[in-house]
Amino acid sequence: MIKRRSFIVILVLVVAGFLFNQCTQTVQRSNDARGEGYAGAATCVKCHADIAVSYAATAHANSTAPATRARIAGSFHKDSNHYEYNPHMKVVMKEQDGRFYQAAVQDGVERAAFPFDIVIGSGRKAQTFLYWYGANAFQLPVTYSVAAKAWVNSPNYPADKIRFDRMIPIGCFECHSSYIERTAIRAQKGYRVDDFNPNNIIYGIDCERCHGPAAAHVAYQEEHPSEKIAKYITSYKSLSNLQRLENCAACHSGIHEPLRTPFGFKPGELLKDYFQPDAVQQAASELDVHGNQYQLLQASKCFKNSAQQMSCSSCHNPHKQERDNLQVLSTRCMSCHVPGGKQFCLFADKVGSVITTNCIDCHMPARASQVITLKGEGQNRATPNLVRSHLISVYPDVAKKELGRLGNRGK
Ligand code: HEC
Ligand code: HEC
Ligand code: HEC
Ligand code: HEC
Ligand code: HEC
Ligand code: HEC
Ligand code: HEC
Incomplete structure (x- = not known):
C-alpha cells in the first residue's frame, strides 16, 4: 500500500515536472521577436530534424548573419586585405580586439574606421556589410565579390572617394532576414529614414518566414505526440499554384512599394495583399535577371x-x-x-x-x-x-x- 502511494506521488511529481517544463517552454516560445503566434526555428528541430539540418546549409538560412570571422568571406591577410581607390587612398580590412573593421587610410594615416556588424549575402556571389550607428544601419564602402575573389567597391558608392554614409532601409531586411524591429520612420532631408532596434533582429530566412506563424502547430503536436497529421499549419498541398508561386515571389519578383510589412507574408496570401501594383509592366526582354525570377519564369513557354x-x-x-x-x-x-x-x-x-x-x-x-x-x-x-x-x-x-x-x- 505504502509502495503504491509513493509510486503515485512520484508519478504526480513527474507529471508536474513535465507540465512545468511545458509551461516554461511555452513562455520561451512566445519570446520570439515577431510575437505570440511564432515559435522560432529552434523549436522545429525537435520534430523536423532532417529538414532543419539540411536547411541550415542553404543560401536562405545564411542570407544575413552577425559578422563573425567565419561568416565574412573576404581576406584579412595583409597582402589582400584592402581596396585601393587611388595611390593615396584605400580601405583596409582589419581585426582589432576580436572585432572587424573597414578603415579609411590616406597616405598611411587612418582617418576613420567602422565595424563589420552584419553580413548580407550567404556568399554565393557577393557579400556586403552593415554597421550600426545608433538606431541606423549603414553600408560599409567595400563589398566582397566571390567571382573576383577580391574586395570591391560597394554598389551605389562613388568609385573615387571613400564614404560610409549609405543608410540602409528596411527593404534589405524584409528580403534577407526574418524580422527586425523598426522603432520609427522619419523624414531627413527629404528622404525616408528607418530607425531600428539593433538588438531585435532574426537573422536569415527561417522556417516561419515561408510557412507562417507556427506556435499553435508546435503546441498541438507536442500535446499529441502520436498524431501523424499536421494541424494549425498551412499545407502547400492545399494551396493553388498561384499561391505557391507568390509565396516565393514575395522576395523573387523585384522591388515593389509595400502596402504593409512583407515580414507578415503567410502561405496562401498573394502579392496584391502586400504590394501596390507595378505602374509599368516590363517586357521579359527588359527585365533584369537579378531578383525577377517570377516574371521571367511566367514569360517562359514552359510555364x-x-x-x-x-x-x-x-x-x-x-x-x-x-x-x-x-x-x-x-x-x-x-x-x-x-x-x-x-x-x-x-x-x-x-x-x-x-x-x-x-x-x-x-x-x-x-x-x-x-x-x-x-x-x-x-x-x-x-x-x-x-x-x-x-x-x-x-x-x-x-x-x-x-x-x-x-x-x-x-x-
Ligand atoms: C512536436 C512535434 C512538432 C514540432 C515541434 C513541429 N512540428 Fe511541424 N509537423 C509535425 C508533424 C507530426 C507533422 C505531420 C507529419 C509531417 O508532415 O512531418 C508536421 C508537419 C509540418 C508541416 C507540413 C504540413 C503539411 O500538411 O504539409 C510543416 C510546414 C511544418 N510541420 C512546419 C513546422 C515548423 C515551421 C515548425 C517550427 C516552428 C514545426 N513544424 C514544429 C510535428 C511537429
Ligand atoms: C524572405 C524572402 C524570400 C523568400 C520568401 C524566398 N526567397 Fe529565395 N532567396 C531570397 C534571398 C535574399 C536569396 C539570396 C540568398 C543569399 O545568397 O544571400 C534567395 C536565394 C534563392 C535561391 C538561390 C539559392 C542558391 O543557393 O543559389 C533559390 C533557388 C531560391 N531563393 C528559391 C526560392 C524559392 C523556391 C522560394 C519559395 C519556396 C523562395 N526562394 C522564397 C529571398 C527569399
Ligand atoms: C525584393 C527582395 C530584395 C530586396 C529588397 C533586396 N534583396 Fe538582395 N537579393 C534578393 C534576392 C532574391 C537575391 C538573390 C537572387 C538574385 O540575385 O536574383 C539577392 C541577392 C543579394 C546579394 C548577393 C547574395 C549572394 O550570396 O551572392 C547581396 C549582397 C544583396 N542581395 C544585398 C542586398 C542589399 C544590401 C539590399 C538593400 C539595399 C537588398 N539586397 C535588397 C532579394 C532582395
Ligand atoms: C524558402 C521557403 C521555405 C523555407 C524557409 C522552409 N520551407 Fe518548408 N516547405 C516549403 C515549400 C515550398 C514546401 C512544399 C514543398 C513541395 O511542394 O514539395 C515545404 C514543405 C515543408 C514540409 C512538408 C513536406 C516535407 O518536405 O516534409 C515540412 C515538414 C516543412 N516544409 C518544414 C520546414 C522547416 C522545419 C523549415 C525550417 C528548418 C522549413 N520548412 C523552411 C518552403 C520552405
Ligand atoms: C524549370 C525549372 C525551374 C523553375 C520552375 C524555377 N527555377 Fe530557379 N533555377 C533553376 C535552375 C536550373 C537554376 C540554376 C541553378 C544553379 O546554377 O546552380 C536556378 C537558379 C535560381 C536562383 C539563383 C539564380 C542565380 O544565378 O543567382 C534563384 C534565386 C531561383 N532559381 C529562384 C527561383 C524562383 C523564385 C522560382 C519560381 C518563381 C524558380 N527559381 C523557378 C530552375 C528553375
Ligand atoms: C512542369 C513541366 C515542365 C518542366 C518541369 C519543364 N518544362 Fe520545359 N516546357 C514545358 C511545356 C509544357 C513546354 C511547351 C511545349 C510546347 O508548347 O510545345 C515547354 C517548353 C520548353 C522549351 C521550348 C521553349 C521555347 O521557347 O520554344 C524549352 C527549351 C524547355 N521547355 C526547356 C526546359 C528546361 C531546360 C527545363 C528544366 C530547367 C524545363 N523545360 C522544365 C513543361 C515543362
Ligand atoms: C547544347 C545545347 C543544348 C542542350 C544541352 C539541351 N538543349 Fe534543348 N535545345 C537546344 C537547341 C539549340 C534547341 C532548338 C533546336 C531547333 O529548334 O532545332 C533546343 C530545343 C529544345 C526544346 C524545344 C522543343 C520544341 O518543340 O521547340 C526543348 C523542350 C528542349 N530543348 C529541352 C531540353 C532539355 C530537357 C534538355 C536536357 C535534357 C536540353 N534541352 C538540353 C539546345 C540544347
Whole structure:
C-alpha cells in the first residue's frame, strides 16, 4: 500500500515536472521577436530534424548573419586585405580586439574606421556589410565579390572617394532576414529614414518566414505526440499554384512599394495583399535577371503551357542546397521533357547522351545583371554579376558554344 502511494506521488511529481517544463517552454516560445503566434526555428528541430539540418546549409538560412570571422568571406591577410581607390587612398580590412573593421587610410594615416556588424549575402556571389550607428544601419564602402575573389567597391558608392554614409532601409531586411524591429520612420532631408532596434533582429530566412506563424502547430503536436497529421499549419498541398508561386515571389519578383510589412507574408496570401501594383509592366526582354525570377519564369513557354502545374518547387527543393548541381536540376526538366518522348530536346541527336547531364547551360544561361555591378580595384568598368535567367528558352548562340564544349564529352 505504502509502495503504491509513493509510486503515485512520484508519478504526480513527474507529471508536474513535465507540465512545468511545458509551461516554461511555452513562455520561451512566445519570446520570439515577431510575437505570440511564432515559435522560432529552434523549436522545429525537435520534430523536423532532417529538414532543419539540411536547411541550415542553404543560401536562405545564411542570407544575413552577425559578422563573425567565419561568416565574412573576404581576406584579412595583409597582402589582400584592402581596396585601393587611388595611390593615396584605400580601405583596409582589419581585426582589432576580436572585432572587424573597414578603415579609411590616406597616405598611411587612418582617418576613420567602422565595424563589420552584419553580413548580407550567404556568399554565393557577393557579400556586403552593415554597421550600426545608433538606431541606423549603414553600408560599409567595400563589398566582397566571390567571382573576383577580391574586395570591391560597394554598389551605389562613388568609385573615387571613400564614404560610409549609405543608410540602409528596411527593404534589405524584409528580403534577407526574418524580422527586425523598426522603432520609427522619419523624414531627413527629404528622404525616408528607418530607425531600428539593433538588438531585435532574426537573422536569415527561417522556417516561419515561408510557412507562417507556427506556435499553435508546435503546441498541438507536442500535446499529441502520436498524431501523424499536421494541424494549425498551412499545407502547400492545399494551396493553388498561384499561391505557391507568390509565396516565393514575395522576395523573387523585384522591388515593389509595400502596402504593409512583407515580414507578415503567410502561405496562401498573394502579392496584391502586400504590394501596390507595378505602374509599368516590363517586357521579359527588359527585365533584369537579378531578383525577377517570377516574371521571367511566367514569360517562359514552359510555364505558360504547363496548365498551371509549374511552381518554383517543380525544380527547387526549398530545404536543400542544390546549387551548381546541374545534373540533379536537369532531372527536374526531364520529369516533363521525357528523353525519347515527343517534348524532348530537338537538339538531342546533335548532343548525344551527355545531354541529360545538363539542360541548364543551354536553356537557362547565366546573364549579366544590369542593376548589380561590382567595381574592382583599378577597373574603369564594373565586372558584371552573372545570374541564371529564368526565361527558359532556346538561345541559339549559347547552344552553339555549349555544343563545342560538350562535343568533347559527347557521343
Ligand atoms: C512536436 C512535434 C512538432 C514540432 C515541434 C513541429 N512540428 Fe511541424 N509537423 C509535425 C508533424 C507530426 C507533422 C505531420 C507529419 C509531417 O508532415 O512531418 C508536421 C508537419 C509540418 C508541416 C507540413 C504540413 C503539411 O500538411 O504539409 C510543416 C510546414 C511544418 N510541420 C512546419 C513546422 C515548423 C515551421 C515548425 C517550427 C516552428 C514545426 N513544424 C514544429 C510535428 C511537429
Ligand atoms: C524572405 C524572402 C524570400 C523568400 C520568401 C524566398 N526567397 Fe529565395 N532567396 C531570397 C534571398 C535574399 C536569396 C539570396 C540568398 C543569399 O545568397 O544571400 C534567395 C536565394 C534563392 C535561391 C538561390 C539559392 C542558391 O543557393 O543559389 C533559390 C533557388 C531560391 N531563393 C528559391 C526560392 C524559392 C523556391 C522560394 C519559395 C519556396 C523562395 N526562394 C522564397 C529571398 C527569399
Ligand atoms: C525584393 C527582395 C530584395 C530586396 C529588397 C533586396 N534583396 Fe538582395 N537579393 C534578393 C534576392 C532574391 C537575391 C538573390 C537572387 C538574385 O540575385 O536574383 C539577392 C541577392 C543579394 C546579394 C548577393 C547574395 C549572394 O550570396 O551572392 C547581396 C549582397 C544583396 N542581395 C544585398 C542586398 C542589399 C544590401 C539590399 C538593400 C539595399 C537588398 N539586397 C535588397 C532579394 C532582395
Ligand atoms: C524558402 C521557403 C521555405 C523555407 C524557409 C522552409 N520551407 Fe518548408 N516547405 C516549403 C515549400 C515550398 C514546401 C512544399 C514543398 C513541395 O511542394 O514539395 C515545404 C514543405 C515543408 C514540409 C512538408 C513536406 C516535407 O518536405 O516534409 C515540412 C515538414 C516543412 N516544409 C518544414 C520546414 C522547416 C522545419 C523549415 C525550417 C528548418 C522549413 N520548412 C523552411 C518552403 C520552405
Ligand atoms: C512542369 C513541366 C515542365 C518542366 C518541369 C519543364 N518544362 Fe520545359 N516546357 C514545358 C511545356 C509544357 C513546354 C511547351 C511545349 C510546347 O508548347 O510545345 C515547354 C517548353 C520548353 C522549351 C521550348 C521553349 C521555347 O521557347 O520554344 C524549352 C527549351 C524547355 N521547355 C526547356 C526546359 C528546361 C531546360 C527545363 C528544366 C530547367 C524545363 N523545360 C522544365 C513543361 C515543362
Ligand atoms: C524549370 C525549372 C525551374 C523553375 C520552375 C524555377 N527555377 Fe530557379 N533555377 C533553376 C535552375 C536550373 C537554376 C540554376 C541553378 C544553379 O546554377 O546552380 C536556378 C537558379 C535560381 C536562383 C539563383 C539564380 C542565380 O544565378 O543567382 C534563384 C534565386 C531561383 N532559381 C529562384 C527561383 C524562383 C523564385 C522560382 C519560381 C518563381 C524558380 N527559381 C523557378 C530552375 C528553375
Ligand atoms: C547544347 C545545347 C543544348 C542542350 C544541352 C539541351 N538543349 Fe534543348 N535545345 C537546344 C537547341 C539549340 C534547341 C532548338 C533546336 C531547333 O529548334 O532545332 C533546343 C530545343 C529544345 C526544346 C524545344 C522543343 C520544341 O518543340 O521547340 C526543348 C523542350 C528542349 N530543348 C529541352 C531540353 C532539355 C530537357 C534538355 C536536357 C535534357 C536540353 N534541352 C538540353 C539546345 C540544347
